[in-house]
Amino acid sequence: MKFLHTSDWHVGRTLNGWSLLEEQEWAFQQIVDLAISEQVDGVIIAGDLYDRAVPPVDAIKLFNKTLARLVLEEQIPVYAISGNHDGAERLHFGRDFFQPQGLHLSTRLEEAFEPIELEDCQIFLLPFIDPIDARIYYKDDKDKEIQGIGDALAYIIEDMEKAFDPDKAHILVTHFAVSKKDDQDGQSLRELMLSETSNTVGGLTNVTSDLFKAFDYVALGHIHTRFASPTKRVHYSGSPVAFNVKEAKRKEEKGVYIVELDASGDLSQAFHPLEVRRPILALQAPFETLMLPEFYKEQPCQKAWFAFDIQLSSRKELEGVNVRARLEEIYGTDIVEITFSRLGDVREESLTVDQHLKDLEMQSPQEIVSDFYQTVTGGDVLSERQTALVESIFEEIERSRQ
Amino acid sequence: MKFLHTSDWHVGRTLNGWSLLEEQEWAFQQIVDLAISEQVDGVIIAGDLYDRAVPPVDAIKLFNKTLARLVLEEQIPVYAISGNHDGAERLHFGRDFFQPQGLHLSTRLEEAFEPIELEDCQIFLLPFIDPIDARIYYKDDKDKEIQGIGDALAYIIEDMEKAFDPDKAHILVTHFAVSKKDDQDGQSLRELMLSETSNTVGGLTNVTSDLFKAFDYVALGHIHTRFASPTKRVHYSGSPVAFNVKEAKRKEEKGVYIVELDASGDLSQAFHPLEVRRPILALQAPFETLMLPEFYKEQPCQKAWFAFDIQLSSRKELEGVNVRARLEEIYGTDIVEITFSRLGDVREESLTVDQHLKDLEMQSPQEIVSDFYQTVTGGDVLSERQTALVESIFEEIERSRQ
Numbered sequence: 001m002k003f004l005h006t007s008d009w010h011v012g013r014t015l016n017g018w019s020l021l022e023e024q025e026w027a028f029q030q031i032v033d034l035a036i037s038e039q040v041d042g043v044i045i046a047g048d049l050y051d052r053a054v055p056p057v058d059a060i061k062l063f064n065k066t067l068a069r070l071v072l073e074e075q076i077p078v079y080a081i082s083g084n085h086d087g088a089e090r091l092h093f094g095r096d097f098f099q100p101q102g103l104h105l106s107t108r109l110e111e112a113f114e115p116i117e118l119e120d121c122q123i124f125l126l127p128f129i130d131p132i133d134a135r136i137y138y139k140d141d142k143d144k145e146i147q148g149i150g151d152a153l154a155y156i157i158e159d160m161e162k163a164f165d166p167d168k169a170h171i172l173v174t175h176f177a178v179s180k181k182d183d184q185d186g187q188s189l190r191e192l193m194l195s196e197t198s199n200t201v202g203g204l205t206n207v208t209s210d211l212f213k214a215f216d217y218v219a220l221g222h223i224h225t226r227f228a229s230p231t232k233r234v235h236y237s238g239s240p241v242a243f244n245v246k247e248a249k250r251k252e253e254k255g256v257y258i259v260e261l262d263a264s265g266d267l268s269q270a271f272h273p274l275e276v277r278r279p280i281l282a283l284q285a286p287f288e289t290l291m292l293p294e295f296y297k298e299q300p301c302q303k304a305w306f307a308f309d310i311q312l313s314s315r316k317e318l319e320g321v322n323v324r325a326r327l328e329e330i331y332g333t334d335i336v337e338i339t340f341s342r343l344g345d346v347r348e349e350s351l352t353v354d355q356h357l358k359d360l361e362m363q364s365p366q367e368i369v370s371d372f373y374q375t376v377t378g379g380d381v382l383s384e385r386q387t388a389l390v391e392s393i394f395e396e397i398e399r400s401r402q
Numbered sequence: 403m404k405f406l407h408t409s410d411w412h413v414g415r416t417l418n419g420w421s422l423l424e425e426q427e428w429a430f431q432q433i434v435d436l437a438i439s440e441q442v443d444g445v446i447i448a449g450d451l452y453d454r455a456v457p458p459v460d461a462i463k464l465f466n467k468t469l470a471r472l473v474l475e476e477q478i479p480v481y482a483i484s485g486n487h488d489g490a491e492r493l494h495f496g497r498d499f500f501q502p503q504g505l506h507l508s509t510r511l512e513e514a515f516e517p518i519e520l521e522d523c524q525i526f527l528l529p530f531i532d533p534i535d536a537r538i539y540y541k542d543d544k545d546k547e548i549q550g551i552g553d554a555l556a557y558i559i560e561d562m563e564k565a566f567d568p569d570k571a572h573i574l575v576t577h578f579a580v581s582k583k584d585d586q587d588g589q590s591l592r593e594l595m596l597s598e599t600s601n602t603v604g605g606l607t608n609v610t611s612d613l614f615k616a617f618d619y620v621a622l623g624h625i626h627t628r629f630a631s632p633t634k635r636v637h638y639s640g641s642p643v644a645f646n647v648k649e650a651k652r653k654e655e656k657g658v659y660i661v662e663l664d665a666s667g668d669l670s671q672a673f674h675p676l677e678v679r680r681p682i683l684a685l686q687a688p689f690e691t692l693m694l695p696e697f698y699k700e701q702p703c704q705k706a707w708f709a710f711d712i713q714l715s716s717r718k719e720l721e722g723v724n725v726r727a728r729l730e731e732i733y734g735t736d737i738v739e740i741t742f743s744r745l746g747d748v749r750e751e752s753l754t755v756d757q758h759l760k761d762l763e764m765q766s767p768q769e770i771v772s773d774f775y776q777t778v779t780g781g782d783v784l785s786e787r788q789t790a791l792v793e794s795i796f797e798e799i800e801r802s803r804q
Contacts, residue, residue, distance in 0.1 A: 057492060094496040096470045097496065097503050097505060101503075
């Protein structure tokens with residue numbers, strides 16, 4: 001089987017208020033074109049299809065158009081799941097109508113256990129879930145104690161294996177933060193880091209790649225850079241578009257993977273970068289440099305979003321200067337961010353995976369509460385009772401949303 | 403062709419905060435059962451599928467379940483349009499996937515002109531639109547001057563007729579306020595009423611049934627009572643459930659129509675009432691009567707929503723009495739409304755169609771502005787310039803939503 005692996009489309013995302021929809025449309029066009037020219041058997045979208053539960057109408061239109069072109073016009077099946085940004089139940093509408101036409105979409109845990117059967121492989125679609133969802137799903141099975149998402153995934157995968165056809169390869173599409181299992185000391189870097197804090201808080205990302213050893217390929221979504229991939233077989237595609245200034249600073253190419261897998265599990269994969277029409281340019285320089293024709297004539301003005309970090313030699317340096325207006329005269333009005341730093345400060349150029357996981361948007365509500373508590377108390381961790389209380393509150397919220 | 407005509411489902415509607423979802427589910431179950439037992443060729447839902455553009459998740463689930471049962475399990479095609487309460491563009495998602503499986507859904511004007519071809523009839527699905535939509539659609543045709551919705555519909559129907567197959571019957575499914583053409587003096591009651599005010603405001607309901615004479619049956623939605631139907635062939639089904647106390651006061655049976663139409667246009671129709679599980683009971687009486695066992699034992703307590711209008715003989719009569727608490731002791735906690743009136747005042751028992759049309763929820767934004775203006779100025783109507791300004795503002799809002 002040959003497929004295209006992408007994730008984290010976040011259709012409808014904005015960048016400090018600027019719409020990224022045109023850039024997203026351009027990326028999706030390239031993805032469909034590539035799927036056609038590579039004659040893939042299917043396109044995998046590993047979650048975070050939309051940027052939020054109730055996406056704007058333009059985002060819905062673009063997503064609809066892209067799916068209709070892929071599935072209905074080009075007859076290329078799509079295998080998609082909901083991510084933590086999606087409104088799983090909203091997205092679920094029409095699922096049973098989509099399936100027979102080749103649009104396979106899972107948004108609920110109970111939909112994950114019946115694989116889609118292809119000639120030489122089985123595809124399992126496991127949407128992003130919270131430990132609470134697994135506790136509800138397994139509520140009649142008293143033996144299954146589910147603390148964090150790691151426990152939940154272990155039980156889920158155990159059940160998936162029961163449906164394994166030994167003559168086929170096994171693919172899992174899912175949406176979690178997964179780190180590499182470090183075999184040398186039997187403990188992952190992530191686990192080491194977590195051992196410093198509490199690792200019993202529900203949803204805390206203590207998932208390592210060894211959990212997925214039954215699968216020949218795990219198409220992951222959630223983390224926006226492919227460099228966070230724990231192994232060759234447990235892999236992030238990264239998002240097709242850079243979404244914020246921090247991502248833009250890493251200057252990494254965005255794209256998708258073409259993955260080939262045969263029934264015996266032999267795997268080959270190739271990264272295909274996508275062309276960027278309008279980049280996010282993060283420029284750090286003193287104000288006078290930014291005003292120099294020698295400098296700005298090098299920049300693709302009017303064709304980029306600009307994020308300026310202006311280096312100051314003194315606090316009063318730009319007093320009375322309308323910085324935005326002056327910059328707009330030269331760089332156009334698409335200036336998405338202006339920050340200031342002291343001359344001599346070096347800007348952080350790259351983020352580690354763990355820093356990524358620390359991004360608020362990657363965290364579960366429980367993690368955010370837990371981190372907040374540690375910050376305000378100067379390092380105390382939540383007690384078991386407090387943890388249980390936090391969990392029960394979110395559980396109640398979750399239920400009320402059902 | 404034999405079909406079931408229903409409309410104004412308003413899935414997700416609440417009654418002063420109380421969810422009507424269970425009652426709606428019960429109604430939809432009966433509708434599907436009837437469609438099966440009557441062996442209809444299709445079910446028509448003439449708009450206002452949901453109660454609002456972004457319906458709650460439970461409403462989406464119920465609507466999805468009902469459609470899946472009708473179309474996928476029972477193989478009964480559905481012919482549906484969006485109404486003024488629906489978010490047309492949101493509802494549009496997946497349309498091209500639904501169509502091949504028998505779920506026909508129109509949410510945009512441009513989808514109205516190509517009929518669905520059945521053996522002996524053609525079905526045209528015209529969603530609720532605003533005159534603005536028609537102006538945009540016909541923008542290249544300078545001859546078509548569109549003031550109100552009447553002009554728009556005349557042009558639209560003219561274009562539909564071009565696709566008419568003379569060997570088949572012609573059905574239109576649409577969602578507007580339509581009144582009877584009074585043939586005796588060539589002017590409808592509605593037109594007479596409108597002539598008192600301004601009838602150039604976009605969206606104002608100056609549509610009469612004669613506009614639809616080309617069709618053998620017009621399945622209407624918008625007005626919640628079937629008694630508002632202008633003619634036998636231009637017909638409202640009414641909503642399947644009573645949604646508010648005002649509707650409940652009319653005590654009219656709610657239901658659906660089974661309509662039979664042959665290729666020559668011969669028509670027969672029968673109303674099928676739906677069973678109510680939990681009625682809205684509007685009771686008007688002095689407080690002491692409401693407290694009498696002889697009175698309240700006659701009421702289906704715990705099984706109804708109660709709306710009390712308490713008749714007072716003096717202002718101070720119930721001073722210091724916790725009226726709600728006392729009523730809840732007897733009638734249960736599902737008391738959706740408590741109002742007070744003077745003993746002797748007779749409650750209005752029925753509403754005319756024109757009063758219906760005056761309901762805020764039936765009106766377009768332009769009408770509401772126009773009415774508001776007349777109220778605050780004591781009767782002045784908006785000038786042409788003011789009307790144009792109001793229209794251009796709403797047009798801009800509409801465009802920004804695209």
